[in-house]
Amino acid sequence: MDSKYLPSRIFVIRIVVILLIIGVVFGVIKIVKYFKNKPNSKTPVKVLVKDIVQKDSNSNGIADWEEYLWGLNPSKNGPENKEFIMAKRKTLAENNNTLSPQNNEAKENEQLSKELFSVVMSLMQSGNLSEESISEVSKTIGSKIEVEQIPDIYTKNMLIINNKEDGDIAYFQAFKDLNEKYKDADLGGELTIIAQGIEKNDPQALYIATTIASSYRSFGKELIKIPVPEYLSEGNLNLANDYEKVSQSLEGMLKILDNPLIGMRALLSYKKYTDKIMTDLENISSNLD
Numbered sequence: 001m002d003s004k005y006l007p008s009r010i011f012v013i014r015i016v017v018i019l020l021i022i023g024v025v026f027g028v029i030k031i032v033k034y035f036k037n038k039p040n041s042k043t044p045v046k047v048l049v050k051d052i053v054q055k056d057s058n059s060n061g062i063a064d065w066e067e068y069l070w071g072l073n074p075s076k077n078g079p080e081n082k083e084f085i086m087a088k089r090k091t092l093a094e095n096n097n098t099l100s101p102q103n104n105e106a107k108e109n110e111q112l113s114k115e116l117f118s119v120v121m122s123l124m125q126s127g128n129l130s131e132e133s134i135s136e137v138s139k140t141i142g143s144k145i146e147v148e149q150i151p152d153i154y155t156k157n158m159l160i161i162n163n164k165e166d167g168d169i170a171y172f173q174a175f176k177d178l179n180e181k182y183k184d185a186d187l188g189g190e191l192t193i194i195a196q197g198i199e200k201n202d203p204q205a206l207y208i209a210t211t212i213a214s215s216y217r218s219f220g221k222e223l224i225k226i227p228v229p230e231y232l233s234e235g236n237l238n239l240a241n242d243y244e245k246v247s248q249s250l251e252g253m254l255k256i257l258d259n260p261l262i263g264m265r266a267l268l269s270y271k272k273y274t275d276k277i278m279t280d281l282e283n284i285s286s287n288l289d
Contacts, residue, residue, distance in 0.1 A: 056074075057074050057075045058074060058075055058076060058077070058078035058081065059078060060078035060079060060081055060082040061082060062081060062082050062085050067081050067085065072084065072085070148265050148266075148269050150244075150245040150248055150249070150269060150273070152241040153241065153244055154220070154224050154237055154240045154241050154244070155237075156233070156237060158224055159224065159228060159233050159236070159237060160225065160226070160227045160228065161227070161228065161229070161230055161233060162227035162228060162229060163229055163230055167227065167228075167229040168229050168232065170227065171226060171227065171228050171229060171232060171236075174226045174227070175223075175226060175284075178219065178222055178223060178226070181222075182215060182218075182219055185211075185212065185215040185219075186208070186212050186215075187212065187215060187216060187219070189212075190209050190212045190213075190250055193205050193206075193208050193209045193212070194206065194209045194250075194253060194254070206254055209250065209253075209254060210250075210251070210254065212250065213246075213247045213248075213250035213251050213254075214247070216243050216244070216246045216247035216250065217243070217244055217247040219243045220239075220240040220241065220242075220243035220244040220247070221240075223236065223239060223240040223243065224236075224237070224240040231287060232284060232287055235280055235283045235284040235287065236284065238276070238280045238283075239277065239280040239281065239284065242273050242276045242277045242280055243277065245269070245273040245276075246270060246273045246274055246277065248266075248269075249266045249267075249269040249270035249273055250266070250270060251266070252265065252266025252269070253266040253267050253270060
């Protein structure tokens with residue numbers, strides 16, 4: 001085996017997590033590659049993730065990413081590489097048969113981990129690992145995961161209605177004060193902290209992310225207690241619930257290395273509910289104008 005073809009699995013998984021976070025946050029961008037060595041070629045050519053993953057440079061029936069994983073040169077020694085990998089597969093299969101049967105969730109986790117790992121390995125080896133390609137991976141993998149519908153914990157009968165003439169002014173001031181109270185809680189900066197914690201294996205950074213999740217929850221709890229005019233009550237209720245849902249999503253994201261399926265679902269839920277918070281705020285703001 002050639003050590004230069006053998007990256008650390010943990011390192012690659014961490015890169016997957018960090019860049020998938022980037023992909024989810026910044027949206028989906030097409031993978032485009034310009035072949036600069038082609039004269040008069042100004043048209044971008046799409047490089048499909050599927051094609052990269054299935055690439056087999058030495059035509060031995062084994063994808064480049066898997067040969068790369070085992071420390072083999074995917075461009076040479078086709079028959080020898082295949083023999084080595086088939087032997088490894090047999091050994092792994094025999095070992096797996098001695099373990100207790102996996103439940104459906106464990107099988108889903110294994111499959112998702114394999115897909116994530118194979119795609120990123122392929123992108124790394126082909127030189128196509130970029131923000132654009134990771135965005136496409138986020139779209140592809142994310143489409144296979146059903147985003148969890150987190151139930152509301154706050155209901156209309158928990159609202160304190162204030163229909164006095166100056167009720168909207170009082171609400172706006174209380175809301176402003178609540179935001180001021182949490183201005184140093186790093187709300188909105190959690191993804192950077194989580195990425196740093198994963199990259200550096202820093203428990204303190206992940207602990208900080210946990211406290212941010214708690215701050216989202218506390219914000220929602222305090223928000224629901226603010227007296228609110230009837231015409232703003234629905235927006236206020238939605239906002240309080242969505243802060244709680246972001247909190248739960250963040251807690252799930254912290255499990256992404258141990259349980260990729262839960263982590264990816266939580267990451268997509270996080271994106272969904274942070275987007276909803278922005279919509280809630282816009283709706284409240286438009287009613288105050």
